[in-house]
Amino acid sequence: MLSDIADELQELSESIGADRFHLYLVQGVSKPRLTPCLTGQPTEQGSESIEFASRLPKRFADKLSETFHPLFWGIAMPEETSGMHWEEISPIDAGSGLILPLATDQRNHGAVFILGQNIRLDRDVLFDLHSQCHVLFAQLIERDPHPAESASPTISKRELQCLKLTANGLTSEEIAKRLGLSVHTANQYLANTTQKLNAVNRVHAVAKALRKGLID
Numbered sequence: 001m002l003s004d005i006a007d008e009l010q011e012l013s014e015s016i017g018a019d020r021f022h023l024y025l026v027q028g029v030s031k032p033r034l035t036p037c038l039t040g041q042p043t044e045q046g047s048e049s050i051e052f053a054s055r056l057p058k059r060f061a062d063k064l065s066e067t068f069h070p071l072f073w074g075i076a077m078p079e080e081t082s083g084m085h086w087e088e089i090s091p092i093d094a095g096s097g098l099i100l101p102l103a104t105d106q107r108n109h110g111a112v113f114i115l116g117q118n119i120r121l122d123r124d125v126l127f128d129l130h131s132q133c134h135v136l137f138a139q140l141i142e143r144d145p146h147p148a149e150s151a152s153p154t155i156s157k158r159e160l161q162c163l164k165l166t167a168n169g170l171t172s173e174e175i176a177k178r179l180g181l182s183v184h185t186a187n188q189y190l191a192n193t194t195q196k197l198n199a200v201n202r203v204h205a206v207a208k209a210l211r212k213g214l215i216d
Contacts, residue, residue: 002038002143002200005136009112010040012132016125018098018116022049023137024064026109027211032061035210037110037140039203047169049203052092052113054169064101064111070130071099078123086126100130102137110137155196155214162189164215167206 006023013021023038034053070086074096077086091097095117102110112133121129155163158179165175176186190202199205209215 002140002204005140006038006040006200008136009038009133012129013040013114013116016098016114016129017118017120018114020048020115022052022113022115023140024049024053024111024113025207025211026061026065026111028061031058032065032109033058034061034064034111035207036203037207038200047166047171047203049113050167050206051169056092064099065109067101068103069101070126071101073097075119075121078121078126084123084127100133102134104134104138104141106141108137108141112137155193156189159189159193159196160209160215162186163193163202163206163209166190166202167210167215 009021009023013019021038021040022036024034025037026032027035034056036049036053039049067087069084071089072086073089073091075098077088089099092113093115095115096119097116098114098119098121100112100114102112161179162175165178170178172183172186172190175181175190176183179186181189190205193199193209194202194205197205197208199208206215
């Protein structure tokens with residue numbers, strides 16, 4: 001199950017002092033874009049992964065589709081660099097972070113963002129972490145290799161409205177206010193779409209809906 005992959009990525013993140021992760025697909029050839037796929041945050045906080053995808057410029061997605069070395073900010077990286085290369089970038093949030101570009105033999109590209117306040121690494125740990133993330137990314141692609149080709153589930157207009165607002169970074173409370181619903185009803189619509197899309201959580205549901213063209 002995809003939830004198993006999410007659990008393993010969360011454990012890997014915590015093993016280096018991070019508190020959360022976001023996994024993205026890098027989709028598109030001429031115009032690469034980040035599509036949120038899995039997150040280690042609770043459902044209500046998962047909008048951070050969507051917010052990053054919408055805020056980071058196109059050139060960042062271009063970089064991730066062409067880069068294979070780790071990117072970081074706010075981390076004291078190991079002095080020993082033999083056999084490895086990494087690159088410091090401008091912070092994308094207030095804490096420290098590590099971005100590991102990912103790829104499969106079938107040329108699927110992605111990246112995992114590992115975030116927290118107290119990330120600590122040494123050379124061997126970083127090498128092993130990147131390798132394990134590659135393996136988990138390949139497992140994810142293998143379990144859902146052609147998501148856009150599968151039949152679209154029957155999702156109501158109101159359910160899609162709630163999902164699209166979630167993709168725009170709104171919380172359940174904000175969605176309810178925008179659409180004149182109760183918070184309970186907004187959450188129910190989002191739960192319905194998550195179930196219909198066979199997603200782990202609403203962030204994963206947004207990713208699947210984007211990939212299927214159900215929302216833009």
